[in-house]
Amino acid sequence: AQSVAQPEDQVNVAEGNPLTVKCTYSVSGNPYLFWYVQYPNRGLQFLLKYITGDNLVKGSYGFEAEFNKSQTSFHLKKPSALVSDSALYFCAVRASGGSYIPTFGRGTSLIVHP
């Protein structure tokens, strides 16, 4: 079975400071990892994904994520947070073989203070 843990329900950061939203995963075999963002009253928007290759993945809106196989983590990062980044962030994982259905985490609410 595959699973995702987002250990923080909420992350608070001041505008201009770096942000990190944590994600760890469990999957059989190699993982495909995804980050999505959900703004209030909107659907999930794809941010970035890791399939293979460089462990540092760059995505939309200046976000990036680092795949760490030994720690089974895929933390989302941004060097300088904006108030407009405030949203709900979901990490998802699926195994590279078998079911292609990703499993989502519970989501982390990011609040960026002016």
Place this chain on the structure above:
Amino acid sequence: EPEVTQTPSHQVTQMGQEVILRCVPISNHLYFYWYRQILGQKVEFLVSFYNNEISEKSEIFDDQFSVERPDGSNFTLKIRSTKLEDSAMYFCASSATGTASGNTIYFGEGSWLTVV
């Protein structure tokens, strides 16, 4: 940029009534999905659909749920007899491919279902 569109955005229904949620996936996509998100909880997979049949479904997707692709563009989720616990945001999604190369799934903006 192509989008997944869903209707209605919000529906209130009485317990026991049938509900149909509609979706128009991205036009060249072949795989379609329904997920749901109960308020404050994680996004849960319901069902995937490919080549006019269900390819995978979760334990949540029991006999009261059904999906259909009635024409070349729409993809619907029917809940036969709604229960209070069906109140959730229902997301339709689509992807160009299924199994290969870490397909990206694109989501619609959701249909918020309230059962009273």
